[in-house]
Amino acid sequence: MLLVERVLGSRIDPLLSDRLHHLEHHGQVDILNLPAAELARRRFRATSAAGEEIAIALPRDQKLFDGAVLVLEDHKAIVVRVDSEHWLRLQPRSIADAVELGYHAGNLHWRVRFQGEALLVALEAPVDSYLDRLGTLITERRVVTSVSKTDDL
Known part of the structure; x- marks a missing residue:
């Protein structure tokens, strides 16, 4: 299980968007779809679109949001997408x-x-x-x- 303890930034941040764009072209961006009601929670477990089990444990000063980048590595990224409310x-x-x-x-x-x-x-x-x-x-x-x-x- 992957433990996420902080949000790295937004998918639209210039420093992150170029790397995400490259990973998207190689099919290496996984999506964590969440209902809007989950955004207020700081600790929970979820499964990404690719089937990866993720444990979220954020500090009090951070919140999830649509486009939050949770993982950004050389060959993998995980981004939050919020379902329509x-x-x-x-x-x-x-x-x-x-x-x-x-x-x-x-x-x-x-x-x-x-x-x-x-x-x-x-x-x-x-x-x-x-x-x-x-x-x-x-x-x-x-x-x-x-x-x-x-x-x-």
Whole structure:
């Protein structure tokens, strides 16, 4: 198992990009595909696209990101690619509904962003799990919902 204890830099860094480009032409760049939710973690295990087992153990001052270079050697590189993230868009119909929605999202520790008057919730479980937790806000149509990918926002 390969142990990665630090991020070397970004695939777009000039000092790294030339070497990566050369390795890509020789089929020697392996990809570690990760869901966006994994980026906040510092210690976990994963398997690269080529089947290499990788243990991630980053210090507190480093985070993973799309394009993070984990390994860069003469004949091998490993780069992080982040899967498209899906978001549940919740549009409250009134101020009272917005307050109640915010209360639920906060209590449930959902990862959120804002888009105008809508609350976007990062989907880390099936959509129905989120909708069920909102109860009457959804069943009484006090909040309108839709799902989109990060690229669509």
